[in-house]
Amino acid sequence: MIRSEMSRRRVLTTVAGATTAAFTAGAVLAPAAAAAPADTGARPLTNDRLKKALSDLESRRRRLLTGRVSGNGWEMQKAVDADGEIVTCPVPGTGLKVALREGDPATLLVHVVRRFHYEIAAIGLPGEPDPVQGWVAPSGVRDSGLPRSNQASGTAVAIRPGSYPPGVRGGLTEAQRLVVRDIIADTEGLVRWGGDDRPAQEGLFYLVAGPDDRSTARVAAKIRAWDVTPGLGAGVVADMTGSARRRRAARYS
Secondary structure (H helix, E strand, C coil), rough: HHHHHHHHHHHHHHHHHHHHHHHHHHHHHHHHHHHHHCCCCCCCCHHHHHHHHHHHHHHHHHHHEEEEECCCCCEEECCCCCCCCCEEEEECCEEEEEEEEECCHHHHHHHHHHHHHHHHHCCCCCCCCCCCCCCCCHHCCCCCCCHHHHHHHHEEEEEECCCCCCCCCCCCCCCHHHHHHHHHHHHHHHHEEEEHHCCCCCCEEECCCCCCCCCHHHHHHHHHHHHCCCCCCCCCCCCCCCCHHHCCCCCCC
């Protein structure tokens, strides 16, 4: 009887130990198995691949970046369409293209060019040599504090630079200046007209908001919404002599 009882206890103890061991092993191994990612073919960077990636990044930096900022605080770049932030952008409805900083800055400046084309004077006429100029090479910028330096960072456009040279006023009529004020109001003052500068450049429009100004994204989103809404945006001629629009424009004069 005693021997039988001892045998039964031994068996129970053995089974319990095995069960506990199995449970413990499962508890330890299950999370590891669950956490193991599927084999996607991706492999960690080796030292050689990491070195090449860093080398490519440094090469791109040297090829594109200058370490200089333009008058509005955006960094000048050395090239266009070269895997950087300055790219050739179409100006819808005009047949024109202009090199600008992609994203929100381009949205604002393309809107300016379109409204100028539709409401002030058609640009890009047959045989016109230089209807609109965006980016310029930083090597040609002597004074990075001047408004024209913003072209080197892709944040400015010069419309008909040959027709509106620096230092010359009177190239626009009073009615055309009224349209300019309304265009600036569209951008809520984030774009400035060079005609208000000293010396003036009446064909120059440039971003005054710096790269950390969040209002640029908000106003650009507003303009993009206009572009897909009938009756709004560039190409819709509004009555700019109305009191509401005059008051709006006066805030940015």
